[in-house]
Amino acid sequence: MDMFLDAKVGSSVLAGPQNDRGFSAVMQEIQDVSSDEPSVVGGYETLTRSGKKLRSATVVYRDAQGHPFASLCVNSDVSGIEAAQACLAQLLATGAQHENQASEPPDMEYLMTEIIQGAMQQSGTKNGAMNKKAKLEAVRQMQDRGIFIVKGGVEKAAKALGVTRYTIYNYLEEIRQSQTIAKAQTSSRKK
Incomplete structure (x- = not known):
């Protein structure tokens, strides 16, 4: 049958x-x-x-x-x-691209040097001669760009400015105090 x-x-x-x-x-x-x-x-x-x-x-x-x-x-x-597989493949490819980008750390030495040189140029120094006011301004700019949160940043900045790391810490304290005073004056004007 x-x-x-x-x-x-x-x-x-x-x-x-x-x-x-x-x-x-x-x-x-x-x-x-x-x-x-x-x-x-x-x-x-x-x-x-x-x-x-x-x-x-x-x-x-x-x-x-x-x-x-x-x-x-x-x-x-x-x-x-097959549609789900194609979607997952696309997501995995995108993830791999981001992973490759994230796995390559930036050259910190180069970035620190760039930050220091930029700060020194913007603070108005020429021929390497800097007064305290110019050095304070350079340290403020370096701080704004985050160099002092990177290991070795204080030492590298001190060497470039021709001062000790203790001087850099003193400059940072002066900057912090002047910012605190400026904030207090701004808030008292608003009242």
């Missing part, structure tokens, strides 16, 4: 068996009568009438003599999985 059951996923393609790789593989399995164990032909693609990809697998069941008596084909619509 021959029986055919077709539970459709979408719309099956109306094409001959010559176009179906799964059918060809099943036909080869059918001709092999060396075992009474079911044969599984899996992992092949088929298409719906609309062109949607299906992942297919077919099981060929055999009787005790090894002759096929039934087959079952399962088709799974994988378009949603």
Whole structure:
């Protein structure tokens, strides 16, 4: 008794068996009568009438003599999985780009040198001769750019200005006090 059951996923393609790789593989399995164990032909693609990809697998069941008596084909619509996979690949690629950018630390020596040179130039010094007012202004600019939160920043600034690190700390204290006084004066004017 021959029986055919077709539970459709979408719309099956109306094409001959010559176009179906799964059918060809099943036909080869059918001709092999060396075992009474079911044969599984899996992992092949088929298409719906609309062109949607299906992942297919077919099981060929055999009787005790090894002759096929039934087959079952399962088709799974994988378009949603492929869309999710493409989305994840895009997210992972973006994450990898950010990860590569973050893993390359900036050259801190270069940045500190740039901050110090910029502060010294903006404080109006020429020929390396700086008075205390110019040095205070340079230290304020360096502080504004965050050099003193970096290890070695105080020592590098002191060397560039030709002072000790203790002098840099004294300048920072003077700057802090002048900012506190300026804030107090501003708030008293508002009242």
